[in-house]
Amino acid sequence: MIVDVLVMTIFLSSTSALMALSLTIVYNSTRVINFSQGEIFILGCGMAYQIGVVMKLNMFVVAAVAIPVTALAGLLLERLIMIPVRRSGSPVAWIITTLSITLISQSLFALAFTSAQLRPDPLLAGGFKINGQELPYQILILLAVTLVIFFAYEIFLNKTTFGIGVRAAATDPETTSTFGVPVKLFVAGSFMAAGLIAGIGGWLGSSAAFVLPTDGLRFTVAGFVAMIVGGLGSTRGALIGGFVVGAMDAILRNTINPGIGELFIAAILVIILVFRPQGIIGAARTRGDA
Amino acid sequence: MKARRAVIALSLLAVTLFLLFPFFGGGISTNTDFNTSVLSQAVITAVIVISLNLVMGVTGLLTLVQTGMLSVGGYALGYVALRHEVNPLYIIPISMIAAAFLSWILILISGRAMDLYFGLITLAFSLALVTIAQQWTPVTGGFIGMNNIPTPHVNGERMPKVAVYAIFLAILIVVFIVQRNLMLSPRGRAMEAVRISPATAQSLSISPRKIRTFAFVFGGAIAGLGGAMYAINLRSISPAAGGLSSSLVLFIALFLGGLGTVIGPLIGVMLLTITQVAIRGQGPYQDLILGLLLLLSMFTIPLGVVGSWNKSRFAIPRKLPELAHEIHADGILLEKQKINESNRGNVVLESDAVSRNFGGVNAVSDVNFKLTAGQVHGIIGPNGAGKSTLVNCLTGFDTPNSGNVLLRGKKMPADPIAFATSGVARVFQIPHVLDNLSVIDNVLVGIDSRKPTSWLAALIRLPKFRKAEAKKRNEALRLLSEAGIADLAAKPASICSHGQKRLLEIVRAVATHPDILILDEPATGLTGTELTMLSTLISNLRGTGVAVLLIEHNVDFVFQLSDQITVLHLGKVLISAAPAEVRASKAVQDAYLVGGR
Structure with a gap:
């Protein structure tokens, strides 16, 4: 029982945190919440499954294919989402572009991945034995990779010139572009980074749990909740939000019933947005009429 | 100037002919029942898209809870209809009041949160409403929802589908006229002022808070009306009706037609329905084609059919009255x-x-x-x-x-x-x-x-x-x-x-x-x-x-x-x-x- 809850907690926390991070990266550079981000998650696990399980190639091939493809998919999303948004000038056009990409991806995945469940092989089979139950190595790898990604991104943002440029572009794209910073290139780069992170999350996460080809939106929503709870636009917020929400969901789901978990999350989301819109650690300015 | 009227009249005529198919037999398919149910669905979608247009297109409130309001309306109708021997048509006002009331609560507690944050709150509400619908089994019927909602009847006899459709059509016409008149009124101008610049609105004695509340509650009531029609039409309602993916259809229709335009919602729903009918039976390719068409239209006509038309060189400006008097110096x-x-x-x-x-x-x-x-x-x-x-x-x-x-x-x-x-x-x-x-x-x-x-x-x-x-x-x-x-x-x-x-x-x-x-x-x-x-x-x-x-x-x-x-x-x-x-x-x-x- 305890091991089950632990596995579930790590799975939900890590995938939510990674999805929250990739949503945050895109949000910071474009003010767009990319509803289709979860589709790259599915792309990651779908490719790992197809190459590793169906074609029986080893995991280095999986990595060599999946990593560049998910990053390129991120770039493709940038083109598909941002061109209509820039052309229409409507502050709500992103809803329709991201949702239509979700629709397209869901049907493409349903056609491409005929298997009901996408469960790639773990990087390392087996696990620790605790009270006769197994804690898979894979779930620990997922946890470790999640933490490494967050750590690396945080260093990138705060310690490199490039990262400072990204932060400047996020704060005021117009002014930043006058300093010769290629803002549009940064936007494309942030979509690629977000794609890569979501793809890795999908690949490593799905070998620890059951994922369906049409589950993309579910993971987007999980990441969205984590992002809001942690604080919109904050990297650390995404990590903390992911773990807080993931742990609560896993514990409630296993101790009471699955429905209570979802109800609780929805309630938390509403309460946070209404009473503490800056999230647990965020400090964003969110209110005001002008 | 006559040309503008002619274009509007032609568009309305196209929509009207399209909506009157069931009465002529023939039409999309030789099966009249099929025509009626497809078009009933289209009419219901149009009603909800109009509510979305008022809230989001005109007043600029980013809302993702319009399908939530639809479910509230639908569930309210189902709840009453399954427990009391009443003609479901008479329950519609209850649905509208329930959805309007919930909208009022929502905008009240979301306080002064604006733009994206308001959108996020509505999204959170929408997720919460779906979960409540799934979990509160004694009232909502849980995951299965409510089934066997009675058909409207006259003198104890069930109304035929076409008659129900005629009532729906009448409702749509009323809702459309209400939308048009509202948009052309001082209230409509105030709503647009609030969308474009709240500070300017304030300097002109318009309270953004009051106008937003009005628009959201009014839009909520119309969405509730659409929900009631939805439940009557399908004779059932389930949690899926309130989900994010069912919002997609609304957004598609609104953006395709033209956000914030008077006739856009109708054109959008008509184009969407024609597309859906044309690609039916394509199995898994159906959603794919729909998504691709939508994305393609976002690239080519990002402001929708009506919006992009108005920006194009074909646009015909609205006629202005001639000056009644000579102008005096001051x-x-x-x-x-x-x-x-x-x-x-x-x-x-x-x-x-x-x-x-x-x-x-x-x-x-x-x-x-x-x-x-x-x-x-x-x-x-x-x-x-x-x-x-x-x-x-x-x-x-x-x-x-x-x-x-x-x-x-x-x-x-x-x-x-x-x-x-x-x-x-x-x-x-x-x-x-x-x-x-x-x-x-x-x-x-x-x-x-x-x-x-x-x-x-x-x-x-x-x-x-x-x-x-x-x-x-x-x-x-x-x-x-x-x-x-x-x-x-x-x-x-x-x-x-x-x-x-x-x-x-x-x-x-x-x-x-x-x-x-x-x-x-x-x-x-x-x-x-x-x-x-x-x-x-x-x-x-x-x-x-x-x-x-x-x-x-x-x-x-x-x-x-x-x-x-x-x-x-x-x-x-x-x-x-x-x-x-x-x-x-x-x-x-x-x-x-x-x-x-």
């Missing part, structure tokens, strides 16, 4: 004079020891200042002297740290709307015209602020209401021609030059018939001709007894127009006197006119 202004004559010479607006600091910097300290009716009062001072901060305090846009602002001797709260409704009109430093509205509609928003009309009267467009609207248009045109920009009346305000926007904003301020007009750097960026036009306008206004406060960098302009000048320096009043005296003052010369250091 006809409108003279009407105003009678009212203000008695007031002349009184102090109307004053600041009593007002101070405002920002993090230790005293932008304005201890300023005493008096504005008199029938005078032009100039405020000059170098950058950073505190001019804009003082103006913000004097119009309720900023709160002084100490001191009071008195309007006709009465202490005022820091609320721009309170100032606006008490006859203070403000023209901003950066022109605040309502870009997407036409030039004449901009002026009409100003006129609306002093001639309130009930929105219910607007919905039925009584002859009295139409007459009043025509009179307003006429007045707006006359005002525009006084400022020399009447030829722009039908154009969108966004295409105006900087100077034209400035004049338009002043005309709009004048249209509110203010007692006090506050102009924040109006001369900046104007051409010589426009400057002359502006100074004529200002002296005409003074002639009618209006108190004009003129904040300006153009010193010559201020000295030429003002009866009194106040010089601000480092947040303090250096001198407040007649122009000649100010010009002679040693202190002013030292601080500003010559040395400046």
